[in-house]
Amino acid sequence: MIKIQKFDKIIAANWKMNGSIKFINNFIKKLTFENNNNNSSLCSIICPPFTYSNYLLNNLKNHYLGGQDCSLYEGGAYTGDISASMLRDIGCQFCIIGHSERRIYFKETNQEVSIKAINSLKNNIHPIICIGETLEQKKNNKTKEVLSKQIIESTPKNSTKNNTIIAYEPIWAIGTGLTPSLEEINDIHNFIKNKISNYENYKIIYGGSVKSAISKEILNLDYVDGLLVGGASLDVAEFNKILSS
Ligand code: PGA
Numbered sequence: 001m002i003k004i005q006k007f008d009k010i011i012a013a014n015w016k017m018n019g020s021i022k023f024i025n026n027f028i029k030k031l032t033f034e035n036n037n038n039n040s041s042l043c044s045i046i047c048p049p050f051t052y053s054n055y056l057l058n059n060l061k062n063h064y065l066g067g068q069d070c071s072l073y074e075g076g077a078y079t080g081d082i083s084a085s086m087l088r089d090i091g092c093q094f095c096i097i098g099h100s101e102r103r104i105y106f107k108e109t110n111q112e113v114s115i116k117a118i119n120s121l122k123n124n125i126h127p128i129i130c131i132g133e134t135l136e137q138k139k140n141n142k143t144k145e146v147l148s149k150q151i152i153e154s155t156p157k158n159s160t161k162n163n164t165i166i167a168y169e170p171i172w173a174i175g176t177g178l179t180p181s182l183e184e185i186n187d188i189h190n191f192i193k194n195k196i197s198n199y200e201n202y203k204i205i206y207g208g209s210v211k212s213a214i215s216k217e218i219l220n221l222d223y224v225d226g227l228l229v230g231g232a233s234l235d236v237a238e239f240n241k242i243l244s245s
Contacts, residue, residue: 001124002064002093005162008041009219010205010226011243012066012128012167013233014096015048023234024052028059030236033243043226044243045094045128046233050082057091066094066128069102072115084119095120096228097127098154100171110153118156121163128165128228129154132208135172143170143188148196161201166192167228173208175231180208182217189223212241219245 004010033044047066048056057065071081087095097120098113117127131150133143151166168188173179180188189204206218207228218224232238 001126001163002043003162004043004126004165004203005201006041007043007203007226010043010045010165010203012045012094012096012205012226012228013047013239014068014099014207014228014230015046015234016068016101016230017049018234019048019052021052021055024048024056024059027236028056030240031060031063032240033062042243047094047096050087053087053092054090064093065091066096067092067125068096068099070095070097070116070119070125072112072119074119084116084123084125087120088123088125092125094126094128094165096167097129099130100132100169100174103130104171110150113154114156117154117159117164121156121158126163126165127159128167128205129159130167130169130207130228132169132171132174138170138172144191144195147188147192151192151196151199161199161203165203165205165226166199167205167207168192169207169228175209177209179210179214182221185218186221186223189221189225193223210242212238212245215242216245 045064045066047068067087070084075083097116102108120127133146137146192204193200203225205226210227210229211232
């Protein structure tokens with residue numbers, strides 16, 4: 001497995017269910033990070049839809065490939081599922097697990113997220129485990145309580161700072177153009193690292209409406225180790241700016 005601790009910052013692009021061969025060709029052509037990547041302290045991960053993984057990997061250098069999800073199961077009669085071992089087989093080194101869209105639309109529980117993370121780890125894939133509160137939970141001052149429960153229940157026992165990344169993505173900030181204040185982001189990342197035991201040296205990355213206009217400020221926060229970027233990662237000019245911020 002890659003030593004994630006060697007990276008200063010981790011930037012992951014979550015393309016969700018977007019993209020096409022034409023889109024990828026244009027993206028690769030205009031991606032500038034590829035040409036001046038002497039900066040090994042930055043880990044750039046691109047998570048396309050499964051169908052484009054191979055194509056992307058064959059055409060991309062200096063970026064890691066990530067999945068957006070993996071099956072709860074290791075193999076067998078689960079029509080439509082993709083196992084962690086299949087992801088590893090085509091070169092995935094990371095996998096987003098428990099994204100709020102999966103938790104909400106596909107009713108994934110913390111226990112299922114933990115099993116998916118176990119499957120990833122078994123196949124030498126770094127899980128990027130997502131946690132985040134709803135707006136209602138935030139308004140009711142429940143954020144820290146919710147995050148503690150999610151992180152503890154979603155992270156398997158064999159997770160360590162070397163093999164697992166945590167993504168803090170407030171649900172109300174995803175795709176909405178809203179973001180917490182810089183102070184709030186730093187405070188939550190500090191809380192995860194220093195108030196929930198065992199996560200002190202984990203890489204904790206922020207996601208939710210990240211744009212190039214604020215990426216640098218977020219990356220400069222003391223307790224933030226990177227970004228999980230959705231919408232803005234589909235715009236290659238924006239993504240270039242984020243990678244160089
Ligand atoms: P967004 O998505 O950047 O479009 O808000 C982030 C994510 O869902 O990972």
